[in-house]
Amino acid sequence: MHDGRKPLGPMSEEAVIWAIKRGLPSSTQVRVQGQARWMALDDHPPFADELVARTSGRKKKSAKGPLGYTWQEIFALMVAVGAVAGVVIGIGWLEENWHAMRQGLEARGQEVHRRTGLPVFEEEHIVQGEAPSGAVVPASDTPRSPASRARMASAALNDAGADPREAVCRARALLDPILDADRRKPEVERAFSLMWSKEMPLLRQEQADFEKRRGVVCGDGTRPRGCPCRGAHESCCVLHGGVASCEPPPTRIRCF
Numbered sequence: 488m489h490d491g492r493k494p495l496g497p498m499s500e501e502a503v504i505w506a507i508k509r510g511l512p513s514s515t516q517v518r519v520q521g522q523a524r525w526m527a528l529d530d531h532p533p534f535a536d537e538l539v540a541r542t543s544g545r546k547k548k549s550a551k552g553p554l555g556y557t558w559q560e561i562f563a564l565m566v567a568v569g570a571v572a573g574v575v576i577g578i579g580w581l582e583e584n585w586h587a588m589r590q591g592l593e594a595r596g597q598e599v600h601r602r603t604g605l606p607v608f609e610e611e612h613i614v615q616g617e618a619p620s621g622a623v624v625p626a627s628d629t630p631r632s633p634a635s636r637a638r639m640a641s642a643a644l645n646d647a648g649a650d651p652r653e654a655v656c657r658a659r660a661l662l663d664p665i666l667d668a669d670r671r672k673p674e675v676e677r678a679f680s681l682m683w684s685k686e687m688p689l690l691r692q693e694q695a696d697f698e699k700r701r702g703v704v705c706g707d708g709t710r711p712r713g714c715p716c717r718g719a720h721e722s723c724c725v726l727h728g729g730v731a732s733c734e735p736p737p738t739r740i741r742c743f
Contacts, residue, residue, distance in 0.1 A: 488503060488515060488516070488517050488518075488725065489515065489516040489517075489518075489525065490515065490725065490726070490728075491514075491515075492728075493729075494518075495725055495729050496520075497520045498722060498725075500533055500534075501722075502722035502725075503517065503534060503722070503725075504533065504534065504537050505722045506722050506725045506726065507528070507534060507537045507538060507541060508537065508541065509726070510726065511528070511725065511726060513527075513528055513529065513538055514527070514528075515527075515528050516528075517531060517534065519531075631661075633665045633666075633669040633670075633672060633674075633675050634672070634674050634675070636661045636662060636664070636665060636675075636678075637661075637662070637665075637672075637674045637675045637677070637678035638674070638678075639661050640657070640658035640661040640662050640678045640681075640682060641658075641677070641678045641681055643657045643658050643661070644658050644678075644681050644682060644685050645681075651685060651688075651689060652689055652740060652742075654685065655682060655685050655686045655689065655740060655742075656740075656742035656743075658678070658681075658682045658685075659682065659739075659742065660742075662675070662678060662679060662682060686739070686740055689740045690737065690738075690739065690740050693737055693740050693741070694736050694737060697734075697736055697737055698736070700715070701715065701716040701717070701733055701734050701736070702714050702715060702716055702733070702734050703715075703716055703723055703724065703730050703731075703732070703733055703734070704730075704731050704732045704733065704734055705723070705724035705727035705728055705729065705730060705731060706724065706727060706728025706729050706730075706731045707727045707728045709724070709727040710734060711723045711724065711727070716733035716734065
C-alpha cells in the first residue's frame with residue numbers, strides 16, 4: 488500500500504480493510520504482493536465493497552431531522568440552549584441571595600473568633616493579597632534548606648505506617664527541587680538513595696503492568712489505542728507514517 492509518500496507493508500487484506508473503516512483515503516494505491524501494477528482501492532473487490540459500506544454508513548449518520556439539521560446537530564443545539572439557560576438562572580439566583588450569604592459567612596466568622604480567638608480573615612486582606620496578623624503560613628510554603636528537605640524526605644520514607652507510594656511521592660516532591668550542586672552533600676545523598684531503594688520495587692511492578700498494555704508509537708508520534716506492542720499491529724499506523732517503535736516503559740512511578 489502507498490500512502491502518498493512511501494510504500495507500506497506488505498499487509499493482509501484484513502489489515503487494509505481495518506484501515507479503510509478508520510478513514511483510509513479512497514485515493515490510496517495498493518498492489519498485490521508479487522505484482523508490479525499499482526491500482527486504486529476500489530479496483531480490488533474486497534476494498535471496493537468496504538468503501539461502499541463506509542460511504543453508506545456516512546450517509547445514514549448524516550440523515551436530516553425534521554428541521555433540516557442532523558439529529559446530532561439538533562441535540563447539540565438543545566444542550567447549548569439548556570446550558571445558557573442554566574447560567575442565566577444561576578446568575579439571577581446569586582444576585583438575589585449574595586447579600587444574605589455574605590452576612591451568614593461573616594456571622595460564622597465572628598462566632599469562630601469568639602469561641603477560639605483566631606483572627607477573622609478580613610476582606611481587605613483578600614483584596615490586597617496580605618495575610619492578617621497572626622495568620623499561620625502553611626509549612627509547605629516556607630522555604631527549606633537542602634538538609635531540611637533531606638531530613639523530611641527520610642522521615643516520610645521511614646514512616647512504617649505510611650503508604651509506600653505516597654511516601655515515595657512525598658519524598659520526590661521534597662528532593663526534586665534540590666539543585667545538583669547540593670545533591671552531593673552526604674545527608675542529601677542518603678535521602679536520595681533511600682528514596683530510590685523504596686521506589687524500585689514499586690517501579691518494577693508498574694513496569695510489569697505497563698508491559699501488558701504497552702502499545703506502539705507511529706512515525707508521526709501518534710499512539711493509537713488497541714495496538715499492542717507485542718502482536719499483529721501492521722495496520723495500526725498506516726495513516727500515520729508506519730510503526731516507529733513501542734511505547735517507552737516508565738522510569739519513575741506515577742504520582743497523583
